[in-house]
Amino acid sequence: QVQLVESGGGLVQAGGSLRLSCLVSGSIFSSKAMGWYRQAPGKQRDWITTITSEGQSYYAPSVKGRFTCSRDNAKNTVYLQLNSLKPEDTAVYYCTTLPVTSWGQGTQVTVSS
Numbered sequence: 265q266v267q268l269v270e271s272g273g274g275l276v277q278a279g280g281s282l283r284l285s286c287l288v289s290g291s292i293f294s295s296k297a298m299g300w301y302r303q304a305p306g307k308q309r310d311w312i313t314t315i316t317s318e319g320q321s322y323y324a325p326s327v328k329g330r331f332t333c334s335r336d337n338a339k340n341t342v343y344l345q346l347n348s349l350k351p352e353d354t355a356v357y358y359c360t361t362l363p364v365t366s367w368g369q370g371t372q373v374t375v376s377s
Contacts, residue, residue, distance in 0.1 A: 270358060286300075297317055302357045315333045321334075332345040
């Protein structure tokens with residue numbers, strides 16, 4: 265069973281940056297596409313980005329140009345670099361294997377104005 269552990273969230277001012285990490289265990293990580301989602305209070309969980317097993321990334325329009333997804337197959341870890349953060353980026357951020365089979369606990373990102 266896949267286990268996912270997100271980390272790196274925190275409180276940051278608008279315009280700031282954070283780097284989220286997601287450690288994946290229990291699967292053949294290098295062959296898996298990975299995704300990041302986020303869920304703001306009272307809202308549905310939304311897709312942010314997908315990174316293929318080959319390292320190709322795709323982004324939601326709301327984060328394209330500001331967020332960058334990468335992976336280190338030697339460390340079984342996928343990263344999400346968040347730049348130029350806005351208050352509307354405040355949410356719990358989750359990573360998952362694709363297709364989705366399980367979720368981690370998420371990591372909270374709070375952006376103050």
